[in-house]
Amino acid sequence: xxxxxxxxxxxxxxxxxxxxxxxxxxxxxxxxxxxxxxxxxxxxxxxxxxxxxxxxxxxxxxxxxxxxxxxxxxxxxxxxxxxxxxxxxxxxxxxxxxxxxxxxxxxxxxxxxxxxx
Amino acid sequence: xxxxxxxxxxxxxxxxxxxxxxxxxxxxxxxxxxxxxxxxxxxxxxxxxxxxxxxxxxxxxxxxxxxxxxxxxxxxxxxxxxxxxxxxxxxxxxxxxxxxxxxxxxxxxx
Numbered sequence: 350x351x352x353x354x355x356x357x358x359x360x361x362x363x364x365x366x367x368x369x370x371x372x373x374x375x376x377x378x379x380x381x382x383x384x385x386x387x388x389x390x391x392x393x394x395x396x397x398x399x400x401x402x403x404x405x406x407x408x409x410x411x412x413x414x415x416x417x418x419x420x421x422x423x424x425x426x427x428x429x430x431x432x433x434x435x436x437x438x439x440x441x442x443x444x445x446x447x448x449x450x451x452x453x454x455x456x457x458x459x460x461x462x463x464x465x466x
Numbered sequence: 467x468x469x470x471x472x473x474x475x476x477x478x479x480x481x482x483x484x485x486x487x488x489x490x491x492x493x494x495x496x497x498x499x500x501x502x503x504x505x506x507x508x509x510x511x512x513x514x515x516x517x518x519x520x521x522x523x524x525x526x527x528x529x530x531x532x533x534x535x536x537x538x539x540x541x542x543x544x545x546x547x548x549x550x551x552x553x554x555x556x557x558x559x560x561x562x563x564x565x566x567x568x569x570x571x572x573x574x575x576x
Contacts, residue, residue: 386565388567395469395555395567395568395569395570396504396512396555396557396567396570397567398557398564398565398566398567400564401565409562409563409564410564411467411564412467412562412564413467445511445512450559450565451498451500451502451517451557451558451559451565452500452502452514452517452518453502453504453512453514453557454514454517454523456511456512456513457511458511459511
């Protein structure tokens with residue numbers, strides 16, 4: 350059973366960079382069969398797709414966030430990461446890491462990131 | 467890309483059937499057979515209920531079914547049960563190898 354766990358600071362100051370890591374267990378992220386995604390959800394609101402990365406390192410991003418987002422892989426640690434720069438209060442949300450992109454079958458539990466000074 | 471359009475809420479009595487719509491464009495829902503549906507209970511991560519328009523992952527009740535016509539996908543829940551009360555989200559592949567979610571539909575079991 351694949352499990353995903355997000356980790357990172359729960360509080361980020363405005364204009365700084367949000368950094369989160371997702372540790373995958375129960376399966377290898379370098380198996381070449383899956384995309385690995387980040388999805389977020391502001392409190393009381395809907396889901397927003399942030400982006401995805403493949404084993405090759407090829408990534409795709411939500412056009413509305415593309416200028417501020419980077420998703421990367423660390424296959425040696427079986428992890429993938431999210432960096433979101435120049436954050437504002439609007440970036441406050443629960444951030445999920447997940448396996449898949451159009452068909453997300455495993456999700457992390459989610460981690461709340463608050464942007465505030 | 468704009469979010470897919472879902473009704474804010476749908477309700478039904480136990481045992482009834484309900485259908486949730488998810489409307490997009492030819493650049494997403496209408497252009498690909500990559501529509502998924504997720505169920506989310508409060509405070510929990512979403513759960514995949516339907517993928518590739520109409521396929522049920524292993525372990526998902528056959529009371530859940532999906533379909534698509536043109537730019538609109540639909541999720542039908544038959545034999546509605548109390549445990550089905552949750553938020554439901556559709557998602558679709560979109561142009562440029564991205565994905566887009568719907569705004570969510572609150573299902574209430576009366």
